[in-house]
Amino acid sequence: MTSTPPPSGPSSLDPEIAARLKRSADGLVPAIAQQYDTGEVLMLGWMDDEALHRTLTTGRCTYWSRSRGEYWVKGDTSGHFQWVKSVALDCDADTVLVRVDQVGAACHTGERTCFDADVLLKDAVTDASPGQ
C-alpha cells in the first residue's frame, strides 16, 4: 500500500493534547468514526495532529488520506459529512474515537458502514461464560 505521511512540524492542535498523543512511526493515529445514536461503527481513518485539531474545531470529521497524501474532510466530495458530536482518546492516547452524525453512507461503496460487505464470521456461538 502506498502511504504518504503527513507534513511534519507544528500544527494548531492544543499543545496539551499534542504532548500526550502517541503517534505511529508515520505520525498518525487511527480514528474510529461511530454513529452517535445507533452505535454503528462507520469507518476507520487516520489523523495527524492537524486533522485532529480540525476535527475538534470545525465540527466536521477530518482525516489524513495516506493514499492521496492530503487532508480529507469527510463529505467534501460526496456530501456525506460526519458532523462531530464528541471526541475521545483511548487510555494510551494512541487511538481516537469520534462520535458523529453521519450524513448518508459512510462508505465510498454506498454501504452505510465500511464493515457491512465483507463479513468473515457471523453469529458465532461461543460459550460466553465457561466455568462460571
Next chain:
Amino acid sequence: MTSTPPPSGPSSLDPEIAARLKRSADGLVPAIAQQYDTGEVLMLGWMDDEALHRTLTTGRCTYWSRSRGEYWVKGDTSGHFQWVKSVALDCDADTVLVRVDQVGAACHTGERTCFDADVLLKDAVTDASPGQ
C-alpha cells in the same frame, strides 16, 4: 513508542483472506472491538494474520501486542475475555471489526471501555444539515 513487529512468514490464516488483507508496513491491521449488543466501542488492538486466524477460530479475541512483542489473548491474565460474535473486514480490507461479548472491563484501567476517561470534546452542537 517501542513497537515490536509480529513474526514474518506463513500463518494459519485462510489463504483467501490473507491474499486480500492489506497490512501496514509492520504487518499489522487495526482491530476494533465492539460490544455486540450495546454497540459500545471497547478498544482498538492490532492483529497480524495469525492473530486474526486465532480470533476467527478460537472464539476469543486475540491481538498482537506491539509493546510486549507477543500474541495476547484478551482476558488471559485479567479474566476479561472478549467472546467473539462476528468478524468483518472493511471495504479496503485494512481494518478488522470484531463484535464481542466483553466480560467485565475492556480497559486495563478498570473502565468499561478504553475511551471513557479522556474525553476531548463532548456534546458538540453542530448543524447537522446546513443548507438542507
